[in-house]
Amino acid sequence: MARTFLVRGLVCGLIAGILVFLVARIYGEPNVDGAIGFEEQLAHLASGAHEHEEEIVSRDVQASWGLFVGVMVYATALGGLFSLLYAYAWGRMGRLGARMSAALLAAAAFVAVYVVPFAKYPANPPSVGNPDTIGFRTALYFGMIVISIVAMVAAVNLSRALLRRWGAWNAAIAGGAAFLVLVAIACYLMPTINEVPDGFPATLLWQFRTVAFALQLVLWTSLGLSFGWLTERSMAAHPAPGSPALSAARR
Amino acid sequence: MSDIAMAPEALPQPIPLRELLPWLLLATLLALIAIYFVGAEQGATSLISGTWVHEFVHDGRHMLGFPCH
Numbered sequence A: 001m002a003r004t005f006l007v008r009g010l011v012c013g014l015i016a017g018i019l020v021f022l023v024a025r026i027y028g029e030p031n032v033d034g035a036i037g038f039e040e041q042l043a044h045l046a047s048g049a050h051e052h053e054e055e056i057v058s059r060d061v062q063a064s065w066g067l068f069v070g071v072m073v074y075a076t077a078l079g080g081l082f083s084l085l086y087a088y089a090w091g092r093m094g095r096l097g098a099r100m101s102a103a104l105l106a107a108a109a110f111v112a113v114y115v116v117p118f119a120k121y122p123a124n125p126p127s128v129g130n131p132d133t134i135g136f137r138t139a140l141y142f143g144m145i146v147i148s149i150v151a152m153v154a155a156v157n158l159s160r161a162l163l164r165r166w167g168a169w170n171a172a173i174a175g176g177a178a179f180l181v182l183v184a185i186a187c188y189l190m191p192t193i194n195e196v197p198d199g200f201p202a203t204l205l206w207q208f209r210t211v212a213f214a215l216q217l218v219l220w221t222s223l224g225l226s227f228g229w230l231t232e233r234s235m236a237a238h239p240a241p242g243s244p245a246l247s248a249a250r251r
Numbered sequence B: 001m002s003d004i005a006m007a008p009e010a011l012p013q014p015i016p017l018r019e020l021l022p023w024l025l026l027a028t029l030l031a032l033i034a035i036y037f038v039g040a041e042q043g044a045t046s047l048i049s050g051t052w053v054h055e056f057v058h059d060g061r062h063m064l065g066f067p068c069h
């Protein structure tokens, strides 16, 4: 059972990855090129040596195969993780149904894994960010992901504990509020990073970040919906033991 | 036969944690290694010398939201 879910998750991750790659290639690359253009302009003005001048991997490869491989590995890995989350939730989410539970889990994972960390430490195009602080910024970003996931788990547990007494609607609101309070405290306490160089075009930064957000939205939406669809389909084809269709067939 | 229509809708049975755990550990480990190579290798930390991995996944690293340089 777990194996079936895992394989399905990897397949859905691949599907999501292809969609993400297309959006990244069409909408994201122009912004990356624009940012690299700004970086080269700066380097030219300073007329000093710069890391992007000695090309180990050409821009063409970075923007095609490099982007493709990076996105596919990332999306497939998340698809695998998502499927195991789903395998754990399987039979533990009441009567929500295969598609609805996949959609809800994907939405919760999207918020915890990406939206909250993005709100505090948004994606940056090339030339934004001081190379000397890369270790610190990477630790903060991954730390924020961990905090956000812990807050989401706590909020879901709270919701489930309140479910019987408060009903689904109010319990969900309480869980959502608890999540927001926890991550708001974390955002307040975690150090703020602003390393946007002077003169970097504001519209370019905005566009880069909107596309980065859209990529994750595409990823989690396609992952959740395709996984739910395939699970629903396989349940219809192989009903669980004890289900009406199977008992009818046995009689 | 009438009890067929009356039978409660079957809910899927939860997968026991003991059965789930090995899959969870293995797949989580592999997935984290994969995400590490896309998101952080030869940036904040480096397992392989050089900058090829960083440069190859460079655009993806930026667009997927990881700090790059």
Ligand SMILES: [Zn+2]
Binding pocket: A126, A127, B058, B062, B068, B069
């Ligand atoms: Zn970069």
